[in-house]
Amino acid sequence: MSDREYDIVLYGATGFVGALTAQYLATAAGDARIALAGRSTERLLAVRETLPAAAQSWDLITADASEPSSLAAMAASTRVVITTVGPYLRYGLPLVAACAAAGTDYADLTGEPLFVRKAIDLHHKQAVDTGARIVHACGFDSIPSDMTVFALYRQAERDGAGALGDTNYVVRSFAGGMSGGTIASMTELAREAATDPEARRLLNDPYTxxxxxxxxxxxxxxxxxRWRRGREIAPELDGYWVGAFAMAIPNSRIVRRSNALLDYAYGRRFCYAEQMSLGKSVLAPVAAAMATGGNVAAVELGGRFLNRVPRGALERILPKPxxxxxxxxxxxxxYTVETYTTTTTGxxxxxxxxxxxDPGYKATSVLLGESGLALxxxxxxxxxxxGVLTPAAAMGDALLARFPAAGVSLDVTKLA
Known part of the structure; x- marks a missing residue:
């Protein structure tokens, strides 16, 4: 890797989250050698002009998912590729292939389990052979999920408290919107699940x-x-109601893959679920039930509806990537999340x-930028x-060490 021209190439730098990530790297990357990549040199120039003086010398690379040779050249020039170009199920696999072939580390923002499954099936073995780390889900989906569980495991290990057992992630507060890219990714996922029985089976399998x-x-x-009383998770949540969290499916699959990749360091009886807190009011149980019902309907029925609507018409209505x-x-x-666990020793x-x-934008650009810098x-x-990895399995302690300076708070407390 020492002969690579760049430390990081940011692919998709002209997109909304890509430009935010470029801004973050310009302030946090120090002397790292960085290039910006995308389809349009003119738009890349416009992004670079908005960055601090230290970034004005960054090189610009023209690359396009429809031109594999441009992706191969880009991957071969750098230690790490950070990509914000989605929906990943539609556009992402050629870049994974290029990085796996070149032995180049890779970080993305996907929340698409079917894309990750395809990347594993097609490119995991080659990435192992070439020494590439293909790291998916390096934004709000799924770093808070993955890294809070990893931090719990590390603390229990230090305390000699046994393996992790029943573990629950709870979103306690959240303020922000959903990006056009996230909506596009969820739309692609729903469409495929609605038409492909194997895709539905994979989405319903907790270990997909x-x-x-x-x-x-x-x-x-x-x-x-699931919707239930908070006290069923932990006494500290007594009085609260919790319902299904919209991103539980992709996040939980990432966390369980981390456990397996780490040789079941969390434990063979590690049981994981994700929820969001809906408060203590008299309407909280209704809100929890509605959130859970809406989550189920989105997965089961959303794709059937979407496939009856012409793609062009839908793209005119929905926020654009x-x-x-x-x-x-x-x-x-x-955002604030809390992950509770009870170990095998109690x-x-x-x-x-x-x-x-905003979790989907500013916070995500920090998490993605720090992932690229760690790699x-x-x-x-x-x-x-x-191979095809998760944030915890690929970066673990190195990423935890980067959090404080990046303004990311992650603390573990022993409750009993």
Whole structure:
């Protein structure tokens, strides 16, 4: 890797989240060698002109998902490719292929389990052979999920408290919008699930991203469509109601893949679910039930509806990829999540993670930028794992160490 021209190439830099990631790297990357990549040199120039002086010397690379040779040349020039170009199910696999072939590390923002499954099936073995780390889900989906569980595991390990058992992720507060790219990704996912029985089966399997499905335990209580009282998760949530979290399906599959890739370090009886808090009011149980019902309907019925609507008509209505909210809205956003676990010795812990900034935009650009920097600059601190990986399996302790300076708060507390 020492002979590569760049440390990081940011592909999709002209998109909304891509431009935010470029801005973050311009302030956080120090002396890292960075290039911006996309389809239009003119638009790349426009993005670069908005960046601080230190970034004005960054090179510009023209590359297009429809031209594999341009992706191959880009991948061969750098240690790491960061990509914000989605929907990944439609556009992402050629770049994964290029990075796997070149032995180049890769980080993306996907929340699409079917795309990750295809990347595993098509390119995991080659990436292992070439030494590439293909790291999916490096934004709000799914780093808070993946890294809070990893932090719980590390603390329980230090305390000699046993393996993780029943573990629940709860979104406690959230303010922000959903990006056009995320909506496009969810639309593609729903369309495919509606027309392909195998895709539906994969989405319904809690271990769909497992490296060895037959080795996984058959555990109950891992529903992605659950509403219940908070005290069923932890006494600290007494009085609250929780319902299904919209991104539980992709996030939970990433977390379970991390456990398997780490040789079941979390435990063979690790049981995981995700929820969102709907408060304590008299209407909270109704809101929890509606959130859960809406989540089920979106998965089961959304794709059937979408496939009856012409793609062009739908694209005229929905927010477009590359679009996003105002700077004020991005700055006013925030999130806080709590992940509770009970270990095999009966010890209870909670990991709290929070960030300022809209989760899908500003916060995500920080998480993606730090993932790329960890892969490029912290190589001696990374686990000796290669192939199609998750944030926890690929970067683990190195990413945790980067969080404080990036304004990401993640603390683990022993409750009992």
């Amino acid at each position: 991203l497992s490296p060895d499905r037959g080795a996984e335990p058959e555990l109950g209580g891992q529903s992605d469509a 590359g679009t996003g909210p105002s700077e004020q809205t991005r700055e006013n956003g925030h 010890a209870r812990y909670v990991a709290r993670m929070s960030q300022k900034g 490029a600059l912290d190589r001696d601190a990374l686990p000796d794992l290669h």
